Amino acid sequence: MIVHEFVINNKSGLHARPAALWVQTAGRYQSSIRLKKDNREVDGKSLLAVLSLGLTAGSSVQVTLDGPDETAADNELMKLIAELAAAGEQAGHE
Amino acid sequence: MNKKSWQGIGASAGLAAGRIWLLGPAAGATAETAAADPGLIDSPSQLARLQQAMVMTNGALLQLEDQVRREQGEELAQIFAAHRLLLSDPAFTGEMALRIQDKGLPAEQAVQQVTTEAVTLLAALEDAYFRERAVDIQDVSQQLLQHLHGQGTGASRFPPAGSWVVMAEELTPAQTITLPKDRVAAFIVRNGGKTSHAAILARTYGIPAVVGVTAGWEELTGVEAVELDGEQGWIGALALADLAALPGAAGKPAESTPAEPAPAYTAITLAANIGNPSDLALVRRFQAQGVGLYRTEFLFMGTALPTEAEQAAAYTGVISACAPQLTVIRTLDIGGDKRAPALALPAEKNPFLGVRALRLCFNRPELFAAQLRAIWRASAAGPAAVMFPMIATLEELRQAKQYLETAREAVVSQGYPVGSLQVGMMIEVPAAVWLAAKLASEVDFFSIGTNDLIQYAVAVDRENSAVAHLYQAYHPAVLGMIAQVVRAGRAAGIWTGICGEAGGDPVLAPFFAGLGIDELSMSPGLLPEMRQALAGLDQDKIAGEGFVEKILACATAAEVTDLLTGYTK
Numbered sequence: 001m002i003v004h005e006f007v008i009n010n011k012s013g014l015h016a017r018p019a020a021l022w023v024q025t026a027g028r029y030q031s032s033i034r035l036k037k038d039n040r041e042v043d044g045k046s047l048l049a050v051l052s053l054g055l056t057a058g059s060s061v062q063v064t065l066d067g068p069d070e071t072a073a074d075n076e077l078m079k080l081i082a083e084l085a086a087a088g089e090q091a092g093h094e
Numbered sequence: 095m096n097k098k099s100w101q102g103i104g105a106s107a108g109l110a111a112g113r114i115w116l117l118g119p120a121a122g123a124t125a126e127t128a129a130a131d132p133g134l135i136d137s138p139s140q141l142a143r144l145q146q147a148m149v150m151t152n153g154a155l156l157q158l159e160d161q162v163r164r165e166q167g168e169e170l171a172q173i174f175a176a177h178r179l180l181l182s183d184p185a186f187t188g189e190m191a192l193r194i195q196d197k198g199l200p201a202e203q204a205v206q207q208v209t210t211e212a213v214t215l216l217a218a219l220e221d222a223y224f225r226e227r228a229v230d231i232q233d234v235s236q237q238l239l240q241h242l243h244g245q246g247t248g249a250s251r252f253p254p255a256g257s258w259v260v261m262a263e264e265l266t267p268a269q270t271i272t273l274p275k276d277r278v279a280a281f282i283v284r285n286g287g288k289t290s291h292a293a294i295l296a297r298t299y300g301i302p303a304v305v306g307v308t309a310g311w312e313e314l315t316g317v318e319a320v321e322l323d324g325e326q327g328w329i330g331a332l333a334l335a336d337l338a339a340l341p342g343a344a345g346k347p348a349e350s351t352p353a354e355p356a357p358a359y360t361a362i363t364l365a366a367n368i369g370n371p372s373d374l375a376l377v378r379r380f381q382a383q384g385v386g387l388y389r390t391e392f393l394f395m396g397t398a399l400p401t402e403a404e405q406a407a408a409y410t411g412v413i414s415a416c417a418p419q420l421t422v423i424r425t426l427d428i429g430g431d432k433r434a435p436a437l438a439l440p441a442e443k444n445p446f447l448g449v450r451a452l453r454l455c456f457n458r459p460e461l462f463a464a465q466l467r468a469i470w471r472a473s474a475a476g477p478a479a480v481m482f483p484m485i486a487t488l489e490e491l492r493q494a495k496q497y498l499e500t501a502r503e504a505v506v507s508q509g510y511p512v513g514s515l516q517v518g519m520m521i522e523v524p525a526a527v528w529l530a531a532k533l534a535s536e537v538d539f540f541s542i543g544t545n546d547l548i549q550y551a552v553a554v555d556r557e558n559s560a561v562a563h564l565y566q567a568y569h570p571a572v573l574g575m576i577a578q579v580v581r582a583g584r585a586a587g588i589w590t591g592i593c594g595e596a597g598g599d600p601v602l603a604p605f606f607a608g609l610g611i612d613e614l615s616m617s618p619g620l621l622p623e624m625r626q627a628l629a630g631l632d633q634d635k636i637a638g639e640g641f642v643e644k645i646l647a648c649a650t651a652a653e654v655t656d657l658l659t660g661y662t663k
Binding site: 011 | 184212397438
C-alpha cells in the first residue's frame with residue numbers, strides 16, 4: 001500500500017477536464033485508488049467523487065493506492081499532476 | 095392560410111422558411127414517476143432499462159463529441175468526454191444500479207435520487223466553478239431520463255434531413271455551435287439581443303435569426319412552420335402546405351452565392367470576423383481577404399482552459415489557412431456578457447464597466463502570458479497581427495506591449511521560430527477615441543469595435559431590448575468618433591479597420607468609402623452584400639467636396655441615413 005500527500009498546483013485545480021484526466025488514468029489500474037482531504041475520503045476512480053472534494057489550486061490531498069500495480073499507478077498519476085501544472089496553466093514554461 | 099405574425103429584433107439578415115424545431119428540455123423528462131412499491135418492482139428489468147439508457151446516452155454523447163471535435167476541435171469535445179465518464183462512474187450510475195438492486199427503486203427514481211444527492215454535494219462546495227459542475231451532472235441525468243422515456247436527446251434528436259427553424263427560449267454559444275448548420279434554416283430566440291453571442295454566431299454562419307421575441311411567444315411555439323425575415327425581425331406563421339409550395343424552402347437552407355469581387359474601392363480590404371477555426375470554410379466560401387477579427391475567447395468558454403500548445407495549434411491553423419492574407423488575432427475578450435466557466439469569474443454589478451478583456455488579462459497574468467506565447471508560436475505560420483481589446487489609457491497599451499515583448503523573448507529562448515506580428519488595438523472606449531492621435535504612434539493599426547463603442551458612446555446596454563432603439567450605429571456622434579480615429583490613424587501612417595457590426599452594414603458603405611477606411615471586417619455571410627454595396631457607389635459623388643463633412647454635420651441618425659442612401663448609383 002502506498003500513502004502520501006501531494007499538492008494540486010495547476011492554476012484551476014482538479015476540476016472538469018483535469019479531474020476527468022485523473023479519473024481516466026486511475027481507471028486504467030487494477031489497484032484501488034482513494035483520495036482524502038479534510039477527513040473526507042473518496043474513490044479516486046469516480047469523477048463525481050473527485051469533483052466533490054473541490055480540489056482547488058493549492059489543495060493538499062492524500063492519496064492511498066493499494067493493489068498489484070500501485071507503484072506504476074502512483075508514478076503515472078503524479079506525472080499527470082505535474083503535467084497539468086506545466087501545461088499552459090502556469091507561467092514560465094510549456 | 096394562417097396570417098399570424100410576430101415581431102422581434104432582426105439579428106442576422108436573410109429570409110428563411112421552415113418547420114419549427116423546438117430546442118429545450120424534452121417534455122416529461124423530469125416528470126415524477128409513480129412512487130415505488132418494492133413488491134411490484136422487478137429489479138432485474140429496471141436494471142436492464144437503466145443499462146439500456148446508459149448505452150443510448152453514451153452513443154448520443156459520442157456522436158456529439160465527434161461532431162464537436164470535427165467542427166470545433168478537441169477542447170469543446172472534452173466537455174462531452176467528461177459527460178461520458180460520468181456514465182461509468184461508480185458514484186453516479188453505479189450508485190443508481192445499487193439503489194435499484196438494494197432498495198427496489200424503479201430506474202427513474204434511482205436516477206433522480208442519485209442526481210439530487212450529487213447536485214447537493216457539489217452545490218455545497220466553496221468554489222463557484224466546482225458548484226457549476228452540478229449542471230453537467232444534471233445534463234447527463236436528464237439524458238438518462240429521456241432515454242428511459244424512450245426519447246432521444248438534445249442535438250442528436252435533430253431531424254436528420256430537411257431545413258428547420260430552431261426555436262429556443264435561450265440559445266447558448268455551445269448550442270449554436272453544435273446544431274447541424276446544414277439543416278438549420280434560421281433561429282428564433284425568445285431572449286437575447288442583437289449582439290448576443292447566439293446572434294453573432296448566427297451571422298458568422300450566415301444563418302438568419304430573429305431574437306427578443308417576447309410578445310406572443312407561447313402562441314408562436316404552437317405553430318408548425320414559419321417564414322421569417324432576419325433583417326426586419328418579422329416572423330409569419332405558415333401552413334405546412336404553403337411551406338411545401340415555397341421554392342427551396344423545405345429542402346435546403348438558402349445559400350448566398352458569393353459575388354465576384356467588386357472592381358470599385360479595391361482599396362478597402364474586405365475581411366472576415368471568425369470565432370473558430372471551423373469558420374475558415376466560410377472565409378473561403380465568401381472570399382474574404384483575410385481575417386480581420388479572430389475572436390479567441392471561444393477557446394476559453396468550455397469547461398477547461400486551453401493549454402498554450404492547444405492555443406498555438408488553433409492560431410497556427412487559422413494563420414496558415416489565411417496566408418498570404420493577414421489574420422488579426424484578438425487577445426482574450428471575456429467578461430461582460432461572455433461567460434467562461436473555466437475562469438470562474440466573480441459576478442459584477444456592472445460587468446461591461448468592470449473586469450473584462452484586457453483588464454481581466456492583467457488580473458490573470460499567467461493566462462495572458464500563455465496566450466501571447468501561443469500567438470508568437472503561431473506567428474511563424476504566415477502574416478499575423480495581434481490586437482488588444484478594451485484599451486482606455488495609454489498605460490494599458492504600453493503594459494500590454496510589454497507583456498507581448500516578454501512573451502516573445504520566452505518563446506524565442508525556448509527555440510520556437512517566430513514571425514513578425516503587427517501590433518494593434520481596438521478602439522471601443524470613447525476615451526481611446528479622444529486619445530487616438532497619441533495611441534496611433536504606438537501601434538501598427540487600429541480596429542474600431544463599433545458594438546462596444548456605440549454601447550459606451552450612447553450609454554446603452556446592448557443586451558437590454560428596452561433601450562435597443564437608442565443603440566444607433568448611425569448616430570452622428572458614433573460616426574464622428576469613427577472619422578476621428580481614421581484620421582488620427584492616417585496622420586500617424588497606420589491603417590484603420592472596423593470589426594464591429596457596423597463594419598458589415600452596407601448602408602454605411604458610402605461613409606466608409608468617403609472616409610478612406612482601410613479595412614472592413616464582418617461576419618463572412620455579410621461580405622457579398624457589402625461587396626455589392628461598394629461596387630454600386632457613385633464614386634464621383636463620394637469624392638465630391640465635403641461629402642463626409644455633410645454626414646458628420648447631421649443632427650440625427652435619420653438625417654444620416656437619408657444622406658447615405660443618396661450616394662448609390
